[in-house]
Amino acid sequence: MKMLGVATDVGPAVDARNWLCAAILYASCNRMHDAVRARAVKGVSHPALGACARYEVKAVNMGSRGRQDRGRRGYHHGNLRQALLEAARQLIKQQGAAGFSLTEAARLAGVSAAAPYRHFRDREALLAEVAKSGFEQFADRLEAAWEEGGPSPIQAFENVGRAYLAFAREEPASYAAMFEAGLSVDESPELKAAADRAFDVLRRVTAAVAQTAPDAKLPPGALMSLHVWAMSHGIATLFAEGKPCRGKVPLTGEEILEACMLIYLKGLGIIPTDD
Numbered sequence: 001m002k003m004l005g006v007a008t009d010v011g012p013a014v015d016a017r018n019w020l021c022a023a024i025l026y027a028s029c030n031r032m033h034d035a036v037r038a039r040a041v042k043g044v045s046h047p048a049l050g051a052c053a054r055y056e057v058k059a060v061n062m063g064s065r066g067r068q069d070r071g072r073r074g075y076h077h078g079n080l081r082q083a084l085l086e087a088a089r090q091l092i093k094q095q096g097a098a099g100f101s102l103t104e105a106a107r108l109a110g111v112s113a114a115a116p117y118r119h120f121r122d123r124e125a126l127l128a129e130v131a132k133s134g135f136e137q138f139a140d141r142l143e144a145a146w147e148e149g150g151p152s153p154i155q156a157f158e159n160v161g162r163a164y165l166a167f168a169r170e171e172p173a174s175y176a177a178m179f180e181a182g183l184s185v186d187e188s189p190e191l192k193a194a195a196d197r198a199f200d201v202l203r204r205v206t207a208a209v210a211q212t213a214p215d216a217k218l219p220p221g222a223l224m225s226l227h228v229w230a231m232s233h234g235i236a237t238l239f240a241e242g243k244p245c246r247g248k249v250p251l252t253g254e255e256i257l258e259a260c261m262l263i264y265l266k267g268l269g270i271i272p273t274d275d
Contacts, residue, residue, distance in 0.1 A: 081119045083109040088130050089173035097181035127181045128188050134174030135194035141167050142201040153208040160205050161232055165253045168236035202229055209270060216269035231260050
């Protein structure tokens with residue numbers, strides 16, 4: 001018969017050495033071709049060698065398919081991108097925005113260390129996506145609280161402030177990625193657009209409140225928006241989980257923000273001062 005293109009004799013007799021060689025060839029699939037050819041040249045022949053070669057060829061092919069299948073299983077995740085985002089949020093909550101690696105996110109998501117690179121070029125890109133998603137949710141919450149200024153601009157203004165603090169309290173990982181990760185919105189048009197949308201809600205809120213006092217001498221609307229944002233963000237940060245002020249102040253963050261906004265609006269003449 002011919003085995004791998006080399007003629008071999010099939011004889012009934014075989015010694016222990018040939019059987020041992022056959023077993024070694026069977027186990028060593030990567031070296032099988034060269035080993036069979038070498039033994040054929042030396043005159044070593046037995047049906048087991050031919051059978052071994054045939055089975056090894058199949059084993060090699062099956063092994064290759066197995067590796068491919070394992071690779072496909074490692075790549076095909078139900079929703080790898082979303083799983084990595086959720087893993088990043090968990091790690092940020094536990095370790096802070098600067099306290100985790102892309103490898104840790106992959107491990108928590110249950111994928112290989114190389115899998116995240118199919119969606120994110122590096123850790124900062126994953127953080128940016130967490131921040132973008134956070135800003136989108138943040139803007140949605142502010143919009144819902146604003147309700148186009150109803151029932152009154154001042155009441156809606158207060159509702160937006162409460163929604164701001166609620167988001168920071170309920171989504172600490174997203175909030176940290178948005179404001180504490182040191183990301184530059186200028187490097188990501190998508191992140192910048194999401195952040196601008198959230199700020200635009202505050203701009204519209206302050207503009208509507210300002211219109212309730214048309215005769216008052218007010219700062220530019222954009223500056224007023226920054227004032228409101230700074231106050232809200234400062235209080236949200238002070239009352240964030242793990243911060244020194246949490247649990248040590250006799251007032252809630254909402255109560256402090258309401259008092260600050262009242263003082264601010266009275267100072268601008270939007271709300272009349274008490275005589």
